[in-house]
Amino acid sequence: MSRTPLDTVEHAAATPDVELPWAELGLKKDEYERVVEILGRRPTGAELAMYSVMWSEHCSYKSSKVHLRQFGEKAPQSDALLVGIGENAGVVDVGQGYAVTFKVESHNHPSYVEPYQGAATGVGGIVRDIIAMGARPVAVVDPLRFGAADHPDTKRVLPGVVAGIGGYGNCLGLPNIGGEVVFDACYQGNPLVNAGAIGVMRHEDIHLAKASGAGNKVILYGARTGGDGIGGASILASETFDDAKPSKRPAVQVGDPFQEKLLIECTLEAFAEKLVVGIQDLGAAGLSCATSELASNGSGGMRVTLDDVPLRDSTLSPEEILMSESQERMCAVVEPDKVERFLEICDKWDVIATVIGEVTDGDRLEIFWHGGKIVDVDPRTVAHDGPVYERPYARPDWQDALQADDAGKLPRPATSEELRDQVLKLVASPNQASKKWITSQYDHFVQGNTVLAQPEDSGMIRVDEESGLGVAIATDGNGRYAKLDPYTGAQLALAEAYRNVATTGAKPLAVSDCLNFGSPEDPAVMWQFAEAVRGLADGCLQLGTPVTGGNVSLYNQTGEAAIHPTPVVAVLGVIDDVARRTPVAFQEEGQLIYLLGDTREEFGGSAWSQVVHDHLGGLPPRVDLERERLLAEILISASRDGMIDSAHDLSDGGLVQAVVESALLGGKGARLIVPDGLDAFTLLFSESAGRAIVAVPRSEEVRFNDMCGARGLPATRIGVVDGDTVEIQGEFTLTLAELREAHENTIPSLLA
């Protein structure tokens, strides 16, 4: 209910002494004073609502901004980059006139509170970012992290999250083509639910979030606005600011994927008819964000009449309407003579659409309610001039001891028997086990363009039916590596995603990331963050893959205990003809298995050290990005020229994990010989980076060897595809049936 008198701009100017609940809304004293200074008076309740949400950590990136700048400063020269950081999502040229947009975002905290809806609305949000760029969404991915697999709460959170991601994505008609599932006690209480989406468009269809052209109309369309996710704003809705009683507003947002599917279709139809000047999705901070960003990115100002916003709950106050995070809403800027057609399209799709304002030739964002002006601000000060913190950071004092606790000193299997048991234990461990129970809850086939989906190294989508042009995406992160060394850990995540894309035959082009960390107010966490960003930015520069956008999720911690620093990296690649893609599964008996790259004694942060010794210490594997680039070139050439029939990158779990996966997927075994200079244990379990296995038809062996030799990539023949066992000569033999049982039963027996 609105206060009497309405807290208009005039009223605010006339009542400078009214105390506003800025602290309750999460603003610091100096931030509030800055608002007063910007406005030259106290803010109205509505203005305070806008500044407080837009200047929150989530919207303003106030703790992370100073570090994220490196992504721009160190951005590699890339002809492929069409739209970089700062827009809803980055856009990359993939050739033949096509552009691809992609991004990863987090929905961590909401998914802990209400796993199904939290995860579902996470998918909804990232997909709206993609639509807002002008693209048709074509796929989603979902990197997920949970507490210990056998913890009772994991049984609550994981099935709900998976059902929510599936429930939303399946209903939208988006194939789920990749992701991760990682279990670690450090995520207990702070599961990480990251969601990524890819969209495809023609170059000329790229749209940006800006409102230009005085007289153009601002149209809000999609779901009605309810009291979702308002949180602190309810204080502003009380009769007087000081007599604040918490009003009954839901903290959890419920998603409606059906509504979002209609939003996709009607938005794309409006794009196709060139009806849209600028567009913005409504996500965090709802209308506050959409109006201030549209206005500040455009050339003029904007005038909005809040009374015209369609409401689900008629008791909402203007402040609440501005802060509401109701899902499935978009905001478009449309020229006056095209408004009618725009509304017709919305009507065709049964989508509610309302003109709520217009672009003005001033430079102010003005918002009216019941005839009074309740907001009059420079939109740039809301959207872009938020506080920037140089938070103190310091290498934690425990880091040295952690790194000194070398995993190389852990006892190794003494007998072949023990080695065999550890292999079985590894492939059955929750992190290495098959995730089929989870991924079979996702539609991989819808849209009819899925070339590769899980459990392949990267997901791959055909973009053009005629030419076979396709895009690939892989997401990776390893919190254990990053905990040991955040700089290297971030680069290893990048290297792994890059390698996964190349393993399927696609050329890596660009990067998006989701940076999940603990509290930035802890200097140790802030150091992890700073190091990870530096590592990622340096790595992207070296690999020539620009960061096009991403997301930061901080405060993932319970009390003093932060999660492992967890930078999740998504790499997007392009392939000229999807007919040349390389699958993981062994295809034919008799093909030769080659190990590409160097294998060193590297066990720090390894799956083996975790599964067998419950140990985390030492240094993560070394990174050599030049080697990664060379490996990628070889994998891509080999796929293009038909020299290999399957390939699998080596990462956590090492070579044995990869061989077992390729064997089980293909239903064909392998006979391996330990090459000179290596022992069986190191061959099987080392996690040295920059490696892959490939299966080479005998007829291609000479050509393949020549290529590797000429370009200086170590390629070692380690065995042959054969039979229905995995045999390590002189050590042990495991049948595919045994391996399958170990690999595939773990997750269902924990969760089903």
Added chain:
Amino acid sequence: MARVVVDVMLKPEILDPQGQAVQRALPRLGFEGISDVRQGKRFELEVDGPVDEAALARIHDLAESFLANTVIEDFTVKVEEGAEVAGAAK
């Protein structure tokens, strides 16, 4: 043997896409005069033995901790063909 019914409905302030989909379909079916539809869940529990205060209290706990998600849902517990017993949950 007695039957206890637990009705679980989304809280009024929470979006109910299911109820809305039904409501929007009504005019097409020629139904008018229904201004709102909400869709929830109904659980019918067959209880062995008498449904006394203690049993009801246990079912109330069950509803609160398991059948309903009280972050977004309210519930009521009643004995069928008996008086309404436990009220809406907070």
Added chain:
Amino acid sequence: MARVVVDVMLKPEILDPQGQAVQRALPRLGFEGISDVRQGKRFELEVDGPVDEAALARIHDLAESFLANTVIEDFTVKVEEGAEVAGAAK
């Protein structure tokens, strides 16, 4: 304005895996003495104007043709805080 409630339950002979999942979870939650659980749907309709016989008959039709699929489901219609009006559909 009155509220009419339509309860829709699977026919007894149709397998109800949702109800069974609840029932199977009960021992884990420390609940005993519940011999069967069935899960159905509850619709709350807000009706403009009086809920007379004619209005109820129309809602009965709505339930029969739309809210329930009578191949697999039974339903009941009742006015809230009133007497139970229409019986179960065959």
Added chain:
Amino acid sequence: MTARIGVVTFPGSLDDRDTQRAIRIAGAEPVALWHKDKDLKQVDAVVLCGGFSYGDYLRAGAIARFSPVMEPLIDQARAGLPVLGICNGFQILTEAHLLPGAMLGNDHLHFICRDQKLRVENAETSWTTDYSAGQEIHIPLKNMDGRYVADDYTLDQLEAEGRVAFRYVDFNPNGSLRDIAGITNEAGNVVGLMPHPEHAVESLIGTGRTDGLPFFTSILKKLVTA
């Protein structure tokens, strides 16, 4: 002259473009039909495709069944128009009583996406003549509400009349009674099934098999030779 096959788009339909592509690959002409139009544009056959029409919020297919386009479709299907319901389309056909029985939630309560093995039990319907009876095929399956149920009398009748068109083999993915994956009406012109033949028409895509293509070539042959 080739056959014109309509594909209805309801709000929430997902596989409409994919189905059109499959029709094109088979050599027929896809015609887009819109749920709000009581007009079948004189097509020779119709496919009701997969998706979550109206969010499947009440019951799968329950709201779509009352769409304007269903009026002429129900009439003409009764009069012999070939109609194929895939997944959500099958659900709509049962809700519209063009096919007997009903679809319920999977018995394991999860969405399931897998490459499913089926046996073609009836190779004489309008949509299955390019198969042979008893042939085993792999078709992607992906749904939440795939459990086919009907009373024993109906099931016995379906079996007796050879109207069980497809059965799940090796693994029943949803608890469907008698492993039923798809059925036909008495005349053989209306067929519904849960798996998605339109996602098994290109060797590079999805599971890489083309076992679904005969659905579309069967109907094409029937229509051009008719």
